[in-house]
Amino acid sequence: MVDPKIVVKDLNIDYGGAPALKDMNFSVMDKEILGVIGPANSGKTSFLRALNRLNDLDLGCRMKGSILLNGKDINREMDAEEVRKKVTMVFALPIPLPMSIFDNIAYGPRRHGIKDKKKLEEIVEKSLRAGYLWDEVKDRLTSSAMKLSGGQQQRLCIARTLAVEPEVILYDEPCSGLDPISTAKVEDAIRELKSRYTQILVTNNVKQAARVGDKVAFFLMGELVEIGEANQLFTAPKDKRTNDYLTGRFG
Amino acid sequence: MKLKPQTKQKIAFALLGLAAVVVIIPVAVILIILIKRGLPAISWQFLTEMPRMGMRAGGIFPAIMGTLCLVAGAIGVALPLGVLTAIYLVEYAKKNWWTRMIEIAVVNLAGVPSVVYGLFGLGLFVIFFHFGSSIVAGALTLAIMELPVIITSSKEALMSVPRSFREASLALGVSKWETIRCVVLPNALPGILTGSILGVSRTAGETAPILFTVAAFYLPRLPQSIFDQCMALPYHLYVLSTQVPNVKPALQYGTALVLVGMVFSLNLVAIIVRAHIRSKKQW
Ligand SMILES: Nc1ncnc2c1ncn2[C@@H]1O[C@H](COP(=O)(O)OP(=O)(O)O)[C@@H](O)[C@H]1O
Ligand SMILES: [Mg+2]
Numbered sequence: 001m002v003d004p005k006i007v008v009k010d011l012n013i014d015y016g017g018a019p020a021l022k023d024m025n026f027s028v029m030d031k032e033i034l035g036v037i038g039p040a041n042s043g044k045t046s047f048l049r050a051l052n053r054l055n056d057l058d059l060g061c062r063m064k065g066s067i068l069l070n071g072k073d074i075n076r077e078m079d080a081e082e083v084r085k086k087v088t089m090v091f092a093l094p095i096p097l098p099m100s101i102f103d104n105i106a107y108g109p110r111r112h113g114i115k116d117k118k119k120l121e122e123i124v125e126k127s128l129r130a131g132y133l134w135d136e137v138k139d140r141l142t143s144s145a146m147k148l149s150g151g152q153q154q155r156l157c158i159a160r161t162l163a164v165e166p167e168v169i170l171y172d173e174p175c176s177g178l179d180p181i182s183t184a185k186v187e188d189a190i191r192e193l194k195s196r197y198t199q200i201l202v203t204n205n206v207k208q209a210a211r212v213g214d215k216v217a218f219f220l221m222g223e224l225v226e227i228g229e230a231n232q233l234f235t236a237p238k239d240k241r242t243n244d245y246l247t248g249r250f251g
Numbered sequence: 252m253k254l255k256p257q258t259k260q261k262i263a264f265a266l267l268g269l270a271a272v273v274v275i276i277p278v279a280v281i282l283i284i285l286i287k288r289g290l291p292a293i294s295w296q297f298l299t300e301m302p303r304m305g306m307r308a309g310g311i312f313p314a315i316m317g318t319l320c321l322v323a324g325a326i327g328v329a330l331p332l333g334v335l336t337a338i339y340l341v342e343y344a345k346k347n348w349w350t351r352m353i354e355i356a357v358v359n360l361a362g363v364p365s366v367v368y369g370l371f372g373l374g375l376f377v378i379f380f381h382f383g384s385s386i387v388a389g390a391l392t393l394a395i396m397e398l399p400v401i402i403t404s405s406k407e408a409l410m411s412v413p414r415s416f417r418e419a420s421l422a423l424g425v426s427k428w429e430t431i432r433c434v435v436l437p438n439a440l441p442g443i444l445t446g447s448i449l450g451v452s453r454t455a456g457e458t459a460p461i462l463f464t465v466a467a468f469y470l471p472r473l474p475q476s477i478f479d480q481c482m483a484l485p486y487h488l489y490v491l492s493t494q495v496p497n498v499k500p501a502l503q504y505g506t507a508l509v510l511v512g513m514v515f516s517l518n519l520v521a522i523i524v525r526a527h528i529r530s531k532k533q534w
Contacts, residue, residue: 052422059346085424095419097434108423111433157419164423 003071005030005168005198006051010065013046013055013222020046022222024065028215033194035213035230036202039245042219044202048170051200052087053080069168085112087168088161092176094153096145101137104145104156108164123163131159132189151182158189168198176204187212206246210234218242285508292505301471306491307498311506313473317386317481318513320474321465322455324390325397330447332394333401337443340402341409342431361399366459368396373463386477389465396460397450404446408439441528445521452517456510458485468494484510 004027011024021043028034036044046055053074055061067074074083097104105124114120124141128134133155137148145156154174161169171190175183190199190212203209209216210230217227218239226239237243254262300310336353344350372392382388412435420430454460466486474481488506491498 054418054422057418057421081424081426083424084422088424089422091415091419091422093415095415097416097419098438107420107433108425111420111423111425111429161423 002029004028005032005070007068007071008065009068011047011050011067012064013043013050014062015058015060016062019222021050024224026217026224026227028198028200030198031194031196032198033190033212033214034200035209035216036200036219037204037206037209037216037245038219040204041221043222044219045172047219048089048172048200048202051168051170052084052089054084054089056080085164086166087170088164088166089170089172090154090157090161090174092173094150094157094177096148096153096156098144098146100142101145101148101156102141105160105163108160112164127159127163128156130162130189130193131155132185132192133159149182151178151185154178154182154186155189158186158193162193166197168200169193171199171201171203173202173204175208183208206234218245220245282511285504285511288500289504289506289508292499292501293508297505298509302469303471306469306487306495307502309471311482311484311487311509313470314482314484314487314506315509315513316473317466317483318455318485318510320386320477320481321390321393321461321483322451322517324386324477325393325454326447326451328391329394329397329401329451333398333447334405334443336398337402337405337409338431338436341406342427342435357399357402360395361403364459365396365457366462368392368460369463371395372460377464383478384463384465384467384480386465386474386479386481389461389481389483390477392460392464393454393457396454396457397447400450400453401443401447404450405439405443408442408446409435411442412438441524445525448517448521448524452514452521455517456485456514458489461486484513 006028008024008026011021012019013021024047036047038044046061049055049058050063051067051074055063063075066076069078069083069086072078074087097107099107102124105127106120109120109123114123125134125138128137133152136152137156145153148156154177158169158174175186178186187208190201193199201209201212213230215227216230216233218225218233218237218241220241226233226237226242228238233242234246237246297310298315299312301312302314303309336357340350340353344353369392372388372395376382376388376391377384380388382391416434416438417430420434421427425433458466461483465480466483467480468490470480470482484506488503488510491503491506
């Protein structure tokens with residue numbers, strides 16, 4: 001039996017009002033891609049932000065329960081920066097920082113103390129290749145990242161997270177603003193990264209979860225309704241609500 | 252009687268236009284008078300020579316230099332202090348009564364009359380700290396006066412940096428301070444600079460705060476250290492206009508023109524900085 005990469009235990013989150021997450025319990029194995037689906041406001045974003053402690057920034061956000069990364073409690077046994085370096089996040093809208101492509105990728109490593117120019121160049125190339133972007137930008141690394149197309153920007157953001165050598169990558173509806181071709185490229189990148197990273201992909205696109213997820217979790221109004229192998233969940237959901245959602249009866 | 256909407260609109264436009272013109276008129280008249288009467292007095296000698304014959308002849312060089320020293324000294328103190336305060340308030344301070352107190356204090360500081368700053372500077376810097384009437388005391392007094400403007404504009408500049416930039420950086424495990432230093436500050440800098448320059452230009456022409464703290468009545472030489480008194484343009488103008496009999500009006504207007512010119516150039520720098528940044532702004 002291998003130890004799971006991430007364990008979520010009795011996780012409850014609220015923002016002062018109704019709970020955003022209720023009694024979540026499940027685990028994610030190493031190098032697994034977990035797809036998370038569910039209608040809007042079902043707590044998907046709150047869940048991701050709990051995993052890399054971005055919820056800490058929100059003073060109104062209260063959390064109970066625990067999350068273990070490699071067996072360590074991320075809220076009690078690790079500090080926030082350590083957690084976020086290991087568990088990085090790609091947001092719904094691509095957020096390139098207002099600097100050059102090179103500087104965007106080198107941003108994380110630089111902040112973490114890598115000064116050597118050769119080393120940085122290596123990291124940038126490696127990360128851009130892994131993010132499926134190298135060929136498109138290798139001739140203009142010094143131009144502004146803001147000039148890239150939406151899809152390229154999102155892959156830049158993926159490459160930027162790779163540059164800090166995380167163990168887990170979280171994606172919050174990373175393709176919601178992208179056209180189908182850009183979406184396909186982002187999905188390619190995610191599949192390609194499977195050999196090295198544990199990934200959690202929140203998506204509003206059920207088919208996308210089916211295409212890239214090993215396992216899929218269905219969230220509804222803050223509850224984990226069902227989690228299972230992608231094949232099983234999509235072909236033979238155990239819960240009626242999952243079936244209703246998949247067949248488009250709500251959400 | 253009912254008016255047609257078009258007529259109403261015309262009347263409204265006319266009134267609005269009139270209001271705008273009324274605002275422009277005083278500025279234009281002041282400038283025209285200053286230029287017409289002051290320009291003949293301005294020459295290379297006027298700008299670079301010491302005053303002579305009890306200020307009735309010669310130039311205003313020490314007053315120009317004095318004002319430049321005061322402006323530089325004040326901004327050197329007020330800019331770092333104000334920006335650090337703004338960073339604390341925007342990025343670190345919790346929303347509690349202590350923060351409220353600081354914010355209220357800043358707002359009130361902006362409303363204090365300039366002569367009160369002058370008296371405060373006299374009490375604290377000149378007398379209590381034994382700086383005497385000196386450039387340090389004057390510059391520090393001006394700095395305190397500039398603080399509210401610098402803090403307020405820096406706060407706004409910091410808050411206008413999108414939250415998503417901060418999160419993108421934090422999500423990579425970068426610490427909060429590094430995020431502020433490498434993402435927030437560079438993007439807020441233009442706003443901070445413009446606001447600060449405008450704040451400084453406002454105090455550059457003030458007489459009351461320097462009256463008791465630094466300004467010399469007549470000192471036809473340059474200050475040797477920051478603990479010397481110096482002449483300054485606003486006070487020199489005041490002296491020429493009210494304290495010295497038989498001064499040629501051209502001297503007064505020339506001095507006024509130089510002062511206004513300096514303040515305007517500071518504002519111009521701010522406008523240029525802002526325009527430059529706007530054109531480069533990438534989000
Ligand atoms: N920062 C916040 N402050 C207050 N309420 C929030 C905040 N973020 C999320 N919520 C609430 O928590 C619930 C779950 O939201 P979210 O996690 O964003 O769901 P999803 O990503 O599935 O749309 C929603 O009801 C939402 O209104
Ligand atoms: Mg969401």
